[in-house]
Amino acid sequence: MNLLSSQDFARAAHQVFDVEIGEASLALTLIDVQVAAAARMTGLARAPFSLTFRSASQVVLPQKTYMLRHPEMGALQIFLVPIGRDREGIVYQAVFN
Numbered sequence: 001m002n003l004l005s006s007q008d009f010a011r012a013a014h015q016v017f018d019v020e021i022g023e024a025s026l027a028l029t030l031i032d033v034q035v036a037a038a039a040r041m042t043g044l045a046r047a048p049f050s051l052t053f054r055s056a057s058q059v060v061l062p063q064k065t066y067m068l069r070h071p072e073m074g075a076l077q078i079f080l081v082p083i084g085r086d087r088e089g090i091v092y093q094a095v096f097n
Contacts, residue, residue, distance in 0.1 A: 003046045004046075005047065006096075009033045009049075012073060013031075014029065014031065017029075019067070020067040020068075026055055027056070028055050030051060030052075031052050031053065033049060033051055034050045035048070036050065048097045052083075053091070054088055055092070057089060058090065060090050061080060061092070063079070063081040078094045079094060
């Protein structure tokens with residue numbers, strides 16, 4: 001399997017990913033893809049990047065690895081960290097090195 005890149009996720013920006021929570025699922029919208037400043041370093045397998053997701057639910061998921069599903073990207077295991085709450089819901093971040 002190839003390493004996913006920021007460009008792979010940029011194509012899915014503002015789209016919904018379903019995160020599996022036991023027998024249920026929760027919709028997360030990918031709201032931002034940021035390439036890290038360290039991306040200018042040479043010799044890396046991929047440029048480091050982060051993803052920011054938002055859930056309209058007020059339920060806060062604990063930080064851990066979740067199975068996310070996307071119609072085009074398929075099933076992805078991603079470590080999510082809750083980083084805040086805003087008027088629209090709970091915000092999560094995933095960092096890829």
